[in-house]
Amino acid sequence: MFVKRADGRLRLVVDYCCLNAITIKDRYALPRQDELIEKLRHAKIFTKLDLHNGYNNICIKEGNKWKAAFRTKYGHFEPTVMQFGLSNAPAVFHHLMNNIFCDLLDITVIVYLDNILIFSNSREEHVQHVTEVLSCLQKHNLFCNPSKCVSFVTGVTYIGLVVTPEGISMEQEKVKAIQEWP
DSSP states (O other), rough: OOOEESSSEEEOOOHHHHHHHOOOOOOOOOOOOHHHHHTTTTEEEEEEEETTSSSGGGGOOTTGGGGEEEETTEEEEOOOOOTTTOOOOOHHHHHHHHHHHHTTTTEEEETTTTTTEEEESSHHHHHHHHHHHHHHHHHTTOBBBBGOEEEEOOOEEEETTTEEETTEEHHHHHHHHTTOOO
16 A cells, blocks of 8 residues: 655555564664753754655565565565565664764764754864765765755754754644644
């Protein structure tokens, strides 16, 4: 089945409940929001990058493709790249991101799945930090989704929080939704 993304494009969605039930879970921990945000305490300038087709950048190992196969009225398909809905997809993807940015993590960049935030104390530093991160992405053939990226700003929304040099707050849109909830 396909579902519409926020930008109008379609995303393939497969029900992997049966496969997930018998999958040995990868316990690679995703970072905690509070630990990520702590790193930004003194930052003054930010660039936020969003990876294009995050999970689809990871190839399924030869010999395992049949496990993620699905059938439609048009035939039998074996995906060649990691799909949404696979229980280990977040852990595998985050492990990859941590490996790619291992030398920069928590120093100039924080990563939550496909959301990359580069932070610096000055514009001069930031040029260098952005260049390093983009070099890492290029080296691993990863591309950003330009419509979701913002560069060289003094305030940014990241994983549901608004981050500025003055402090951190929740997105007002989310606060309002909670306040108006029945």
